Amino acid sequence: GAGVSQSPRYKVTKRGQDVALRCDPISGHVSLYWYRQALGQGPEFLTYFNYEAQQDKSGLPNDRFSAERPEGSISTLTIQRTEQRDSAMYRCASSLGVEETQYFGPGTRLLVL
């Protein structure tokens, strides 16, 4: 079946603009995760959902970052008033449940000028 999809694949924006990154998980997957990966680093956990409930947002760097999954399927990660340090690869993953294997999407590469 179809894997996790993310859009856009690439996003270039100017500092101060808001961006919304979308993740479409594998059908039937209850858990959805967001990670951020800077160049030369491993993915860094941001937040995750079980169904529509945000379970853990301890990894969100500051209040400019927010995420939602209103119907328990598609999720949106929003970054307000973007800064150059927000430039990174943003990865989404989904799994059947919390302790199940996470399947990753292709990622969205964000560049803030």
Added chain:
Amino acid sequence: AQRVTQPEKLLSVFKGAPVELKCNYSYSGSPELFWYVQYSRQRLQLLLRHISRESIKGFTADLNKGETSFHLKKPFAQEEDSAMYYCALSGWGGGADGLTFGKGTHLIIQP
């Protein structure tokens, strides 16, 4: 706090030679350990996880709780093994439910 350390940023070996990618972790509870791989222009994908004890593409990894290590091994490297490898940890129930990743090791298999 949980942490994963991959000491080698780059590892280059010849085809047919043994491969060992090192991973050490720091976690106070009983962790679940994973190896993820990213081939060129592909997405991050699971290679193996400790709990399943499977051997995938000839790779194995043994959890050594005494040394807090989860090194990835393959007896005979193949050119198609060239990729970026990430070790990851989850402390389900004892910490954040997301994965904690190492910085990754770029494995290059020379012909």
